[in-house]
Every structure is written in C-alpha cells, then in structure tokens.
Amino acid sequence: MAKRVTLAEVAAQAGVSPITVSRALRRPDTVQPDTRARIDAAVAALGYVPDPAARALATGRADVIGVLIPSATNAVFTDVLTGLYDELSETRFDLQYGITRYEPATEEKLLGVFLRQRPAGLIVAGIDQTPAARRLLERADCPVVQVMETGPDPVDMMVGFSHHDAAAAATRHLIAQGYRNPGFLGARMDPRTQRRFAGFRAEAEAGGVFDPERCETTPVPSSVGGGAALLRALMTRRPETDAVFCNNDDLAMGALFEAMRMGFPVPERLGICGFNDLEMMHAAEPALTSVRTNRFEMGVRAARMIRARLDGRDPGPALIDLKPQVQARRSTGGPS
Amino acid sequence: MAKRVTLAEVAAQAGVSPITVSRALRRPDTVQPDTRARIDAAVAALGYVPDPAARALATGRADVIGVLIPSATNAVFTDVLTGLYDELSETRFDLQYGITRYEPATEEKLLGVFLRQRPAGLIVAGIDQTPAARRLLERADCPVVQVMETGPDPVDMMVGFSHHDAAAAATRHLIAQGYRNPGFLGARMDPRTQRRFAGFRAEAEAGGVFDPERCETTPVPSSVGGGAALLRALMTRRPETDAVFCNNDDLAMGALFEAMRMGFPVPERLGICGFNDLEMMHAAEPALTSVRTNRFEMGVRAARMIRARLDGRDPGPALIDLKPQVQARRSTGGPS
DNA sequence: CTGAAAGCGCTAACAA
DNA sequence: TTGTTAGCGCTTTCAG
Numbered sequence: 150m151a152k153r154v155t156l157a158e159v160a161a162q163a164g165v166s167p168i169t170v171s172r173a174l175r176r177p178d179t180v181q182p183d184t185r186a187r188i189d190a191a192v193a194a195l196g197y198v199p200d201p202a203a204r205a206l207a208t209g210r211a212d213v214i215g216v217l218i219p220s221a222t223n224a225v226f227t228d229v230l231t232g233l234y235d236e237l238s239e240t241r242f243d244l245q246y247g248i249t250r251y252e253p254a255t256e257e258k259l260l261g262v263f264l265r266q267r268p269a270g271l272i273v274a275g276i277d278q279t280p281a282a283r284r285l286l287e288r289a290d291c292p293v294v295q296v297m298e299t300g301p302d303p304v305d306m307m308v309g310f311s312h313h314d315a316a317a318a319a320t321r322h323l324i325a326q327g328y329r330n331p332g333f334l335g336a337r338m339d340p341r342t343q344r345r346f347a348g349f350r351a352e353a354e355a356g357g358v359f360d361p362e363r364c365e366t367t368p369v370p371s372s373v374g375g376g377a378a379l380l381r382a383l384m385t386r387r388p389e390t391d392a393v394f395c396n397n398d399d400l401a402m403g404a405l406f407e408a409m410r411m412g413f414p415v416p417e418r419l420g421i422c423g424f425n426d427l428e429m430m431h432a433a434e435p436a437l438t439s440v441r442t443n444r445f446e447m448g449v450r451a452a453r454m455i456r457a458r459l460d461g462r463d464p465g466p467a468l469i470d471l472k473p474q475v476q477a478r479r480s481t482g483g484p485s
Numbered sequence: 486m487a488k489r490v491t492l493a494e495v496a497a498q499a500g501v502s503p504i505t506v507s508r509a510l511r512r513p514d515t516v517q518p519d520t521r522a523r524i525d526a527a528v529a530a531l532g533y534v535p536d537p538a539a540r541a542l543a544t545g546r547a548d549v550i551g552v553l554i555p556s557a558t559n560a561v562f563t564d565v566l567t568g569l570y571d572e573l574s575e576t577r578f579d580l581q582y583g584i585t586r587y588e589p590a591t592e593e594k595l596l597g598v599f600l601r602q603r604p605a606g607l608i609v610a611g612i613d614q615t616p617a618a619r620r621l622l623e624r625a626d627c628p629v630v631q632v633m634e635t636g637p638d639p640v641d642m643m644v645g646f647s648h649h650d651a652a653a654a655a656t657r658h659l660i661a662q663g664y665r666n667p668g669f670l671g672a673r674m675d676p677r678t679q680r681r682f683a684g685f686r687a688e689a690e691a692g693g694v695f696d697p698e699r700c701e702t703t704p705v706p707s708s709v710g711g712g713a714a715l716l717r718a719l720m721t722r723r724p725e726t727d728a729v730f731c732n733n734d735d736l737a738m739g740a741l742f743e744a745m746r747m748g749f750p751v752p753e754r755l756g757i758c759g760f761n762d763l764e765m766m767h768a769a770e771p772a773l774t775s776v777r778t779n780r781f782e783m784g785v786r787a788a789r790m791i792r793a794r795l796d797g798r799d800p801g802p803a804l805i806d807l808k809p810q811v812q813a814r815r816s817t818g819g820p821s
Numbered sequence: 822c823t824g825a826a827a828g829c830g831c832t833a834a835c836a837a
Numbered sequence: 838t839t840g841t842t843a844g845c846g847c848t849t850t851c852a853g
Contacts, residue, residue: 153545170846181822202547203846205538206829211487221570224565229555234584243598244582248570262579265534303835336839338808349555373765399765429709429735434742491830503839517838539830542845766833 154197162191174199184354201243205266214242214270214455215263218253219339225397225425225444226274229296232448233272240456242269249274251339257282264289270455276300276307277340292458294451297444298341299470306458308450308469310442312341314475316348319394319422319440322475324356326483328392328420334361334404335396336371346425349374349394363387371396376403377410384419386410391484392420398427401437405480420458426476435479443471490533491508498527510535510681512515522606537579538758541602550578550606550791551599555587555675561733561761561780562610565632568784569608576792578605586611587675593618600625606791612643613638613676624653628794630787632779634677635806644793644805646778648677651809652684655730655758655776662819664756668699670715670740671732672707678732682758685730698725707732712739715745720747720755727820728756735762737773753821758759779807 156387160167173188175179181187191197205211216233218226233244245258245268255275256289259331263271270292276299276457278286286293293305298312323331331348335342346364353359365383371374376399385388395401401423405415413419415435423430426439450469457464501520509516510523513587514522527533542548552569554562569580581604583595592609596618599607606628612635614622622629622640629641634648644697659667669685671678680702689695698793703779705711712735719726720743730736735758741751751771759766786805793800 153846154850157846168825168848169823169847170822175848179822184822198597198848200542202538202541204848205830206536206831207846207848211538221557221566222560224558224560227558227563230584236559243581245579246826248566261534266537276580372768374768376769402765403768409770429738430799432708432710432713432739432742434745475776489830493830494830503830504832504841505839508839511829511832515838520838534831539845540832542832542847545845817830 153200154195156197156199157197157324159188159197162195164188168461173467187323192252207286207442209267209314210418211266212241213245213263213266214272214452215245215247215266215268215269216282217249217256217263217273219249219260219274221246221248223459224427225297225442228444229274229451231450232431232445232450233452235445235449236452236456238451245339251337253277253282255356257285261284267291269459270294272296272451272455274298275341278304280370280472293456294454296447298450302432303308303468306451306464306467308315308447308454308471310471311348312344313348313351315333315440315442316345316394316424318473318475319348319424320352320356322423322438322477323392323394323420324352324358326392326416326420326481328359328484329358329483330363330387330389331358331392331394331420332360332365332383332387332390333396334376334383334400335364335366335391336369336375336379336400338366339369348371358385371399373399373403373406376400378409380404380407381411384413389417393422395423397431398423398425398437398439401439402433402481404431405437414485416482417479430476431478433480435477435482438478438481439476440473441476442473446471486744489536490531492533492535495524495527495531498531499523503629541789545603547602547604548577548579549581549602549604550608551581551583551604551789553583553585553592553595553599553609554608555585555610555650557584560621560763561633561778564780565610565784565787568781568786569788570784571705571781572785572788572792583787587673589613589615589618593621596621600632603627605795608632608787608791610634614640628791628800630653630654632783632787635804639804640756640789642787642800642803644783644790644807646809647684647806648680649684649687649775649780652730652750652760653688654809654811655760656685656688658687658774658813659728659730659756659758659817660694662728662756662817664726664817664820666696666699667694667696667728667730667756668696668701668719668723668726669732670712670719670736671700671702671703671709672715672736674702674704681732696723697727707735707740711743712736713743714739714741716740717747720749728817729753729758731757731759731794734759734761734766734773734775737816738765738769739776741769741773750821752816752818754821756817756820758817766812767814769816771818772816775812776809777812778809782807
C-alpha cells in the first residue's frame with residue numbers, strides 16, 4: 150500500500166506552491182515552461198496521480214460522463230458504448246454506465262445516482278424518460294445527449310434516427326419486392342418497438358396490405374428462440390403470410406430457422422427482414438435483409454457533442470439524424 | 486439548478502450535529518431511534534443526497550466496485566455483468582466498468598484509473614494480467630476477484646472454470662458421438678482461446694484423432710462471418726474433417742451456415758460444437774451443441790464474495806469452480 | 822505568472 | 838449516544 154502521493158509533495162519537490170502544480174497539470178500553458186518542466190519531473194519522479202474525489206469535491210464537478218442504457222447484453226446498445234469509448238478513452242473523462250433494464254423507475258433512480266456526482270455530461274438512450282426523469286435531465290447543468298432515436302423537443306442534444314421511418318422503409322422494401330401479405334414479429338414491445346410497429350403499420354396500410362391478424366407480438370424480451378416461436382404461431386394462424394418484418398435481428402434469425410423447420414423456402418415462400426443489421430445477418434444462409442442502424446457512429450457523435458460543449462467549442466447541430474439504410478439481401482429476394 | 490443540500494443543513498433542520506446525521510445514514514443502529522426519526526424526516530423534507538466525492542475524500546475509499554472486462558460487445562462478458570448487477574444493485578456500491586479490448590496494456594492503464602479512486606473492490610476477467618497489473622492487484626488493498634477462469638495462484642479470490650477442461654469435455658463428446666476426424670475453429674486466439682485449443686488438442690491426441698492440419702485459426706475477432714470463412718477454408722483443405730469444435734458460438738453459427746452452403750448435412754456429414762451456449766444455439770436448425778458456461782452465476786458469485794469480505798463476513802472458499810456442461814444437441818448427433 | 826487563504830462536504834478520532 | 842475538532846487533496850477566489 151504505497152501511500153498516496155499528494156499535490157503538496159509534488160509542489161515541495163518542485164519548489165513551487167501546490168496551486169502552481171495544480172495549474173501546470175490542468176492548463177500547462179498558464180505556467181512558465183521551465184516551472185512546468187520542474188513540475189513534470191517531480192510528478193514523474195514521485196509517480197503522482199491526482200485524486201479524482203478531491204478534485205470533484207473542490208470543483209463541484211466530476212470528470213465522469215454518465216451513460217444510461219436499457220441493457221448491457223443487447224448488442225444494439227453495446228455498439229453505442231464502443232463508439233463512446235473510442236471517442237472518450239484518451240480524454241480526462243471516465244464513462245460510467247447505468248443499466249435501466251427498460252424500467253423507467255430504474256432509469257430515474259440511476260439518474261439520481263449519476264446526478265449527485267455532478268457529472269460532466271450525460272448520455273441517455275431514447276426519448277421515453279418519465280416526466281420526473283426528464284425534469285432531472287433538464288436541470289442537470291451539464292450537456293445531455295439522447296441517443297438511439299430522434300424525436301420532438303430534445304432535452305438538450307440528440308443523435309439517433311426515427312424508428313418509425315426506418316421500419317416504414319423496411320416495409321416499403323418488402324412491398325417493392327413483391328410481397329403482398331406481410332406480417333410483423335415483435336417482442337418486449339417497449340416504446341421504441343412500438344414506434345417501429347407503427348412505421349410498419351403505416352406503410353403497410355398505405356400499400357393496402359396491412360392485416361392486424363398478421364402481427365404476432367409478445368411482451369417477453371427478444372431472442373432467437375422467441376422469434377422461432379412467433380413465426381410458428383403466425384404461420385399457423387395466417388398461412389397466407391408471405392413475409393415478416395421482424396422487430397430485430399434475433400427474431401429474424403429465429404424466424405429463419407423456424408421457416409427451415411416448417412419447410413418454407415426463404416425468400417420464395419417467406420421473405421424475412423430484420424432490424425439493426427448485426428454482423429450475423431450477412432453470414433446467414435440465406436443472407437438476411439436488415440435495417441442498418443449506425444450505432445457505433447451514434448456513440449462517436451454523442452461523445453463529440455459533449456466534448457465540444459465541455460471545451461466551449463461549437464457542438465454543431467443539436468439534433469443529428471443518422472438515417473438507417475435497408476440492407477437488402479437474399480432473404481427478401483421476392484416471392485417465387 | 487437546485488443547489489446541493491448538505492449534511493449540515495439536514496443537521497440544522499433536525500436539531501443535531503452533522504456527524505450524527507452522518508452516523509444515522511451509515512449505521513442507523515448507532516443513533517437513538519427518535520433522533521433517527523427526526524433525521525430521516527429532515528432528509529426527506531430537504532431531499533438530501535450524499536455527495537460521493539466528499540465521502541470518498543473523507544474516508545479515503547470510494548463505494549465503487551471496478552470491473553475490468555475485455556469487451557462490452559461480447560455476450561460472454563455482459564452476462565457476467567448482469568450477474569454482478571443483480572447482486573449489487575440494491576447495495577451502496579456502484580459498479581464502474583473498464584473495457585480492456587483484450588489489450589494487456591489497456592488493462593494496466595485502466596487498473597490505474599480505478600485504483601486511484603481507491604475502489605471498494607475489483608473484479609477482473611481472466612488470469613492473464615501482465616506482471617505489472619498483477620502487482621497492482623496484489624497491492625490493491627481491496628477484495629479482488631478474477632472471474633471467467635480458474636488457475637493456479639489467484640491474486641485473491643477467483644470464480645470461473647478451466648477452459649482447457651471444458652474444451653476437452655466437448656472434444657470427448659465429439660469422439661464419443663463417433664466423429665473420427667475432428668477439427669478446430671478458432672479466432673482472436675487470446676490466451677483463453679489458446680487454453681481451449683490446448684484442451685481440444687490434448688483430448689484429440691488422447692483419442693488418437695488429432696491432426697494439426699485440421700485446425701483453422703485467425704487472429705481477428707470472432708464473428709459469424711468469420712466462422713463461415715474458417716469452415717470453408719478447413720473443409721477445402723481437409724475435406725475428410727467430419728466435425729468441428731468451434732472456439733465459440735459465433736463461429737459455430739457461421740460454420741453451420743457455411744455447411745449449408747457447401748451442402749454438408751449437419752450432423753451426418755459434419756458435426757458442429759460451439760462454446761458458451763448462447764441462447765441462439767438451441768433455436769438453430771439443427772440445434773447446435775455447445776458448452777454451457779455459467780456466466781451469470783459467475784457474476785453473482787463474484788459480487789457475493791466481495792460483499793462478504795466488505796461486510797466482514799466469511800466469503801467462503803477463495804476459489805469457486807463453476808464447471809461447465811456439454812449441452813448435446815442435434816448438431817453433434819453423430820456421423821451417418 | 823505565481824502564491825496565500827479558505828473551503829468544497831463529509832467523516833475519523835477523540836471527547837463528553 | 839452525541840458532539841468537537843480536524844482534516845481528506847484539491848481548487849477557487851483574490852492578491853501580488
């Protein structure tokens with residue numbers, strides 16, 4: 150247990166006052182080059198590392214950026230994290246995560262945990278905060294970025310896309326490929342999922358091919374096995390279904406396997422489209438169509454916006470729409 | 486920006502001294518019930534929340550448990566996180582993550598970041614720390630748990646399993662099912678992967694069925710697409726291969742799809758076994774054999790060990806071996 | 822450009 | 838059981 154080296158010791162070693170060391174460390178250009186050199190040498194010699202708690206207490210602000218996501222096991226969110234990391238790992242900021250489990254109450258609670266640290270910035274997934282959570286965010290006194298989704302009245306900044314429109318685009322693709330009886334597979338049915346469903350529905354209705362009976366959903370979380378079960382239920386009840394828009398890629402993968410088991414050739418008898426375009430989609434047989442969402446990029450952008458604001462630079466537009474693209478692959482090649 | 490409510494204000498409101506409030510909050514049983522009641526009322530009335538930085542500075546210890554994992558996108562690690570969360574979410578401890586990207590140098594650096602916060606505990610994945618990192622851990626002055634793996638001389642505590650033995654068990658299963666020319670598919674080839682390979686090799690040699698030419702590996706990270714590519718390369722070079730032990734489930738899934746493309750019936754022409762038993766494995770067609778590793782449980786156990794130590798309770802054995810089980814499914818049903 | 826004084830909000834140690 | 842006195846290590850004024 151090497152006891153902690155303090156600023157004061159560094160100062161003594163360098164023959165200056167503590168505050169000068171503090172300045173040399175935080176804004177090197179505000180101290181004489183030779184003073185700085187002596188300080189740097191002392192820091193290195195003593196192996197000094199600042200105490201984040203002391204700094205936080207003195208400044209009333211922690212060098213922490215809090216991130217609130219619904220799930221740590223869903224690749225959709227972890228990809229955003231990776232983007233954040235990439236952009237923030239060489240800065241003075243630490244990331245701190247909170248997992249909301251899709252529970253608004255948990256989100257509220259974690260927001261409290263973060264807020265009392267007075268974080269440098271906050272990144273939250275989605276736009277479905279409770280009124281209380283939203284109020285907390287609005288008063289947060291730090292940059293806030295909502296990611297994954299766009300919507301009206303951002304708390305502060307926003308980078309995402311319209312889930313409604315993305316689902317509509319996928320549905321349009323299905324129709325354009327010649328499918329006439331498209332269905333919908335959905336799980337968990339959280340607000341984002343429901344907006345995707347709304348997009349599917351709107352587009353299907355516009356094309357005159359919507360049938361509520363071809364929508365199979367469940368409140369349980371998505372999984373490959375769940376996708377298989379949903380497809381079986383749907384095809385059993387509505388055998389005329391000739392394509393499915395799956396709320397995410399896990400469901401789509403499960404639907405593919407179940408189609409195999411039921412003997413439905415994909416894409417001839419059944420078209421399958423997923424959502425998110427995880428890596429596995431392109432490798433499947435047949436390769437699965439999906440909607441590519443730019444998750445990594447969202448993380449990068451969110452981090453940049455926060456950094457810009459913290460550095461007093463122009464963060465650019467407060468709302469960034471990273472429009473997804475439909476990645477058409479063989480699984481929606483069209484009915485035979 | 487409601488300005489921060491401090492302990493002193495609560496104390497004033499309750500008509501006691503600050504330290505009494507402090508005690509009432511941390512060890513309620515050390516203050517008179519009626520005093521405590523007054524304090525609780527004041528806390529509620531003012532909406533007081535403690536400042537973690539001030540506490541950390543005063544105690545020289547943060548209520549943070551640091552977690553170091555190689556990847557935030559690999560389900561293998563996020564499942565452990567979920568277990569940690571489950572066990573820790575209702576305690577005073579916050580989790581803080583660091584992603585090492587499989588880079589020992591990054592692990593070392595992040596360890597430094599954590600350590601200077603004087604965390605309450607540390608959880609690190611694996612046993613392959615650099616000597617410097619290991620030294621840091623040994624001097625950490627807090628409980629340390631190595632997870633995911635077991636090995637000789639734990640830094641402190643350990644909960645995991647032998648990757649060598651788990652791979653050997655899977656290989657044994659392949660041989661018992663009648664496969665005589667098993668191959669190996671591996672990616673990234675980090676130390677854990679290499680130990681799995683060693684387990685495969687040892688068991689295959691013991692069964693007289695090992696051929697180094699049937700081992701296809703790549704340094705790039707695992708992916709479904711990568712698994713497909715590896716299988717194609719292997720089957721092209723060594724068409725006699727009748728089964729593959731895949732270093733993880735992504736590779737196995739890719740191998741399955743590639744087998745379909747190449748027209749190799751699974752399991753008759755080619756047996757496939759994965760590793761980790763992700764949810765998708767059981768839902769595949771055919772269902773894929775894998776090795777079930779108890780990742781969630783590892784997280785739970787690690788959290789419990791740390792809590793026990795912090796609470797001064799007996800943490801139980803310092804080394805917990807959560808032996809994996811081979812989940813035999815149709816993909817290793819045996820050669821025709 | 823550098824320093825002195827004061828204090829961030831909390832808790833350890835001791836005392837009462 | 839409760840209070841007093843000092844700080845934890847750093848940074849903010851405000852001077853020099």
